[in-house]
Amino acid sequence: MVFFFLVLALAAAAPASAQRLGAESFTLDNGMQVVVAPNHRVPAVMQMVWYKIGGADDPLGKSGIAHFLEHLMFKGTAKNPMGKFSQAVAAVGGQENAFTSQDYTGYFQRVARGNLKEMMEFEADRMTGLVLSDDNVRPELKVVLEEWNMRVGNSPDARLGEQVAASLYLNHPYGRPVIGWRHEIETLDREDALAFYRRFYTPNNAVVVIAGDVTADEVKALAEKTFAKVPRVADTAPRLRAQEPPPAAPRTVMLADPRVAQPSLQRSYLVPSYATSKKDAEALEVLSHILGSGSTSRLYRALVVDQRVATNTGAYYQGSSLDASRFGVYAIPQPGVTFKTAETALDEVIADIVKSGVTAEELERAKTRMIADAVYAQDNQAALARWYGVALTTGSTVEDVLAWPDRIRAVTADAVRDAARTWLDRRRSVTGYLVKELPEEKRS
Amino acid sequence: MTAHMPIRSADRLPKIIARALLGASLLVAMAAPAAATKIERVRSPGGIEVWLVQETTVPLIAMDFAFRGGAGQDPADKAGLASFVAGMIDEGAGDLDSKTFHERLESKAIELSFTANRDHFTGSLRTLTENKDAAFEMMRLALNAPRLDAADLERIRSETLGILRRESTNPDNMASLRWWETAFAGHPYGRPVRGTLDSVSTITAQDMRAYMKGVFARDTLKVGIVGNIDGATAGALVDKVFGALPAKATLRKVAPADPQGLGRVIAIDFDVQQSVVMMGGVGIPRKDPDFMAAFLVNHILGGGAFSSRLYREVREVRGLAYSIYSTLVPLDSAALFMTATATRGESAKQTLDVVAKEIRRLAESGPTEEELAKAKSYQKGSFALRFDTSTKIAAQLVQIQIDDLGIDYIDKRNDLVEAVTLADVQRVAKRLLDGGMLVTMVGRPQPAPAKGG
Numbered sequence: 001m002v003f004f005f006l007v008l009a010l011a012a013a014a015p016a017s018a019q020r021l022g023a024e025s026f027t028l029d030n031g032m033q034v035v036v037a038p039n040h041r042v043p044a045v046m047q048m049v050w051y052k053i054g055g056a057d058d059p060l061g062k063s064g065i066a067h068f069l070e071h072l073m074f075k076g077t078a079k080n081p082m083g084k085f086s087q088a089v090a091a092v093g094g095q096e097n098a099f100t101s102q103d104y105t106g107y108f109q110r111v112a113r114g115n116l117k118e119m120m121e122f123e124a125d126r127m128t129g130l131v132l133s134d135d136n137v138r139p140e141l142k143v144v145l146e147e148w149n150m151r152v153g154n155s156p157d158a159r160l161g162e163q164v165a166a167s168l169y170l171n172h173p174y175g176r177p178v179i180g181w182r183h184e185i186e187t188l189d190r191e192d193a194l195a196f197y198r199r200f201y202t203p204n205n206a207v208v209v210i211a212g213d214v215t216a217d218e219v220k221a222l223a224e225k226t227f228a229k230v231p232r233v234a235d236t237a238p239r240l241r242a243q244e245p246p247p248a249a250p251r252t253v254m255l256a257d258p259r260v261a262q263p264s265l266q267r268s269y270l271v272p273s274y275a276t277s278k279k280d281a282e283a284l285e286v287l288s289h290i291l292g293s294g295s296t297s298r299l300y301r302a303l304v305v306d307q308r309v310a311t312n313t314g315a316y317y318q319g320s321s322l323d324a325s326r327f328g329v330y331a332i333p334q335p336g337v338t339f340k341t342a343e344t345a346l347d348e349v350i351a352d353i354v355k356s357g358v359t360a361e362e363l364e365r366a367k368t369r370m371i372a373d374a375v376y377a378q379d380n381q382a383a384l385a386r387w388y389g390v391a392l393t394t395g396s397t398v399e400d401v402l403a404w405p406d407r408i409r410a411v412t413a414d415a416v417r418d419a420a421r422t423w424l425d426r427r428r429s430v431t432g433y434l435v436k437e438l439p440e441e442k443r444s
Numbered sequence: 445m446t447a448h449m450p451i452r453s454a455d456r457l458p459k460i461i462a463r464a465l466l467g468a469s470l471l472v473a474m475a476a477p478a479a480a481t482k483i484e485r486v487r488s489p490g491g492i493e494v495w496l497v498q499e500t501t502v503p504l505i506a507m508d509f510a511f512r513g514g515a516g517q518d519p520a521d522k523a524g525l526a527s528f529v530a531g532m533i534d535e536g537a538g539d540l541d542s543k544t545f546h547e548r549l550e551s552k553a554i555e556l557s558f559t560a561n562r563d564h565f566t567g568s569l570r571t572l573t574e575n576k577d578a579a580f581e582m583m584r585l586a587l588n589a590p591r592l593d594a595a596d597l598e599r600i601r602s603e604t605l606g607i608l609r610r611e612s613t614n615p616d617n618m619a620s621l622r623w624w625e626t627a628f629a630g631h632p633y634g635r636p637v638r639g640t641l642d643s644v645s646t647i648t649a650q651d652m653r654a655y656m657k658g659v660f661a662r663d664t665l666k667v668g669i670v671g672n673i674d675g676a677t678a679g680a681l682v683d684k685v686f687g688a689l690p691a692k693a694t695l696r697k698v699a700p701a702d703p704q705g706l707g708r709v710i711a712i713d714f715d716v717q718q719s720v721v722m723m724g725g726v727g728i729p730r731k732d733p734d735f736m737a738a739f740l741v742n743h744i745l746g747g748g749a750f751s752s753r754l755y756r757e758v759r760e761v762r763g764l765a766y767s768i769y770s771t772l773v774p775l776d777s778a779a780l781f782m783t784a785t786a787t788r789g790e791s792a793k794q795t796l797d798v799v800a801k802e803i804r805r806l807a808e809s810g811p812t813e814e815e816l817a818k819a820k821s822y823q824k825g826s827f828a829l830r831f832d833t834s835t836k837i838a839a840q841l842v843q844i845q846i847d848d849l850g851i852d853y854i855d856k857r858n859d860l861v862e863a864v865t866l867a868d869v870q871r872v873a874k875r876l877l878d879g880g881m882l883v884t885m886v887g888r889p890q891p892a893p894a895k896g897g
Contacts, residue, residue, distance in 0.1 A: 041501055042832045074750065086750040091818065093825020096750070110829060142763025149718035150766055150786055154615060258715070262610040296546045304599060305543075311606035332606050365551045372553030375572055379502045379833045 024216040031204025037211040045212030046385040048108040053200040055178035056102040064180015067100040077129035104393035120226040156257035164432040211385035266330040267431040273325035275395030283419035288317035289366040357417035488679035490687040495841040505671030508838035512664035515637040524639015526560035535596040537585035563776040592649040615720040615886040627703035661693035668841025670834040706880035719887025727781035730774040737872040746770030792889040807877035810870030
């Protein structure tokens with residue numbers, strides 16, 4: 001019963017809003033991008049400030065600093081000391097939070113439309129005005145370590161995930177966990193956080209997305225009075241990270257933990273993202289749906305229904321990332337079924353798509369389901385803001401988001417088969433096994 | 445319960461880490477008016493009452509409904525039955541086998557989902573307006589003619605067992621199960637909603653049919669619909685879906701109960717870095733005149749935003765936990781007040797002490813005038829956000845009916861918040877927080893001995 005909040009910028013530069021919605025984007029003189037997505041569903045707005053900085057940008061030896069700084073952004077400024085911003089959000093019954101991924105860090109407030117200006121003022125102030133003292137940094141580091149305990153330490157599954165990512169990325173920082181390696185988190189301090197803040201928190205490295213009951217003209221006027229006044233305090237550089245060499249060997253990792261009561265296996269393939277190859281990404285997105293989304297998917301039909309070797313299985317694709325991304329498959333074997341049996345069945349499903357492709361019905365069904373999300377998005381101002389924010393901080397544009405439904409519609413069966421053939425190659429993959437004890441230990 | 449949710453774990457989801465989420469009072473229906481939310485009471489030709497919000501700006505329709513009688517109706521040796529039914533009724537119905545049923549949903553992007561909680565069996569539908577007839581027909585089939593084919597039943601059973609095995613060593617789950625089984629020993633609430641490995645293994649199609657026969661009935665049904673649809677059309681659609689169900693439910697009586705074991709601390713030794721702590725005591729029933737005051741007291745203690753006493757003392761000042769919250773849990777047959785957190789082994793005792801001290805301090809001295817004003821301000825402002833998507837509105841329409849608050853509740857609700865006085869919250873803080881708590885704790889409260897070499 002721990003309710004924590006995972007912002008699911010799920011699968012994709014994601015379902016965009018339909019054309020009828022639209023969004024307007026403009027850039028302030030200080031380089032900050034402003035995106036307005038009018039949606040008059042309710043008289044409220046979602047403000048999200050996104051910085052083009054995330055865990056993959058943590059300096060060597062300082063993994064976790066982007067995420068730690070995100071926590072520290074709530075510690076106040078000279079103008080608005082600690083607690084004042086949160087109290088202002090609470091006073092109007094608003095919601096607020098923040099999140100960090102490999103490529104971006106975001107802060108949001110959901111409030112009635114009349115409170116937008118105040119929220120913009122607060123965000124503008126903390127963009128460059130953060131004040132930190134050891135008195136509030138040190139307890140917050142303990143909080144982050146508790147977060148690590150909760151998300152990673154207490155979860156064998158998450159620890160296997162870390163091992164898989166670290167093995168998949170031989171050179172790119174995506175191999176490091178966003179929350180950081182624990183031994184490095186423990187050493188982070190105020191100076192690290194401020195150095196990172198001063199380098200990356202500047203209007204020319206930020207995008208504000210405002211979705212809701214406003215017009216672009218209204219937001220423009222408010223932005224001129226708030227964000228436009230924030231000085232540019234650092235130059236931005238192209239986001240060049242060390243890239244992956246061509247993968248050459250399938251890898252496997254096995255994580256044993258006495259707490260594992262249900263073994264499972266997962267595999268990640270190194271694949272393109274929307275930012276590195278839009279066409280591949282669109283095909284991979286459709287492929288992931290046909291291969292492993294829900295009970296009509298190929299994997300579920302084969303492993304769970306027909307062969308009964310797994311109790312659950314699926315696939316996913318993380319298309320929104322700045323650099324080479326991951327395509328994942330997983331299976332929970334039935335009791336008594338070996339990993340080998342489950343994995344063979346899984347490989348056969350992939351091999352069949354590589355060989356024979358997908359049917360017209362499968363393709364149509366997947367597209368319909370995916371594109372409908374764009375319509376459902378019109379119901380949810382928060383989801384709208386998230387899609388634009390994720391896209392704009394991972395190398396896509398507002399136009400890309402708007403064109404997404406049409407581009408998905410244009411994906412062909414051949415493209416889906418080719419994507420499977422090219423990218424779901426074992427040599428590009430790491431397979432992780434979660435077990436109660438290592439086989440070696442049994443022998444001893 | 446959606447039967448085919450991919451298992452959720454950090455490695456399978458985008459690597460995003462959120463700062464925190466404090467306890468939303470998930471079980472509490474605090475309705476709230478968006479200025480535009482106008483509820484119509486529609487009576488269908490077949491006599492079914494529907495609360496309808498006509499919404500023209502979004503091309504979709506959302507429907508939520510609830511029958512009284514959730515997991516509390518599970519026979520003692522069949523815990524998990526209601527949940528199992530929720531996982532099965534979209535696995536083929538009428539002439540459509542499971543595969544065809546799901547393909548038909550997917551090809552029109554129709555979403556159906558079913559859940560059983562302790563007191564209710566609930567369902568949701570979401571569809572594009574243009575597919576409404578097909579969507580309501582699928583819902584009709586699921587509720588009236590589920591097939592429960594043997595192969596599908598075994599498949600969902602094995603999936604459920606896999607989840608139960610997996611959760612059997614999850615410390616949050618362990619703390620929660622032990623809390624409920626201790627606080628409600630011998631009572632239906634003491635049984636796990638999703639059942640146990642043993643009980644789920646024995647559930648049959650016959651058990652499911654008996655459950656549905658008793659629970660799926662028109663007299664306890666509450667329905668809410670939101671979308672671009674008029675009253676006449678909504679009435680015809682609900683008649684189609686629910687009209688053929690029995691007029692009256694046959695429910696086992698779930699006796700009113702108070703949580704037992706207050707004052708006890710149950711420590712479950714388990715080798716994890718972080719100890720999970722769950723505490724619960726007697727709460728305030730939804731119908732109690734003190735409920736709103738209690739709701740504000742809880743907000744001040746650990747209910748919302750980054751400003752509660754527990755958040756400040758446990759997390760912000762001392763760095764003892766990432767997550768800490770408290771909540772009111774008003775069930776049909778018991779009213780509870782609960783709080784939960786998780787902290788590293790060596791600070792478990794300190795954390796418990798801090799939480800206990802804050803509860804005691806609030807019980808003894810009550811909230812301050814300023815805290816009350818802030819809590820009211822938050823609650824009044826946040827109400828609109830509970831109505832900001834069609835899905836959320838539909839859920840609220842059903843919850844307000846379940847809680848029997850009246851169709852004008854949305855308009856009255858903020859006046860009820862405003863009417864709470866400082867004397868009220870001080871009195872209610874004592875009533876709510878002075879009764880003692882049952883604590884379950886999973887972990888290694890003492891630091892593990894250093895490992896040699």
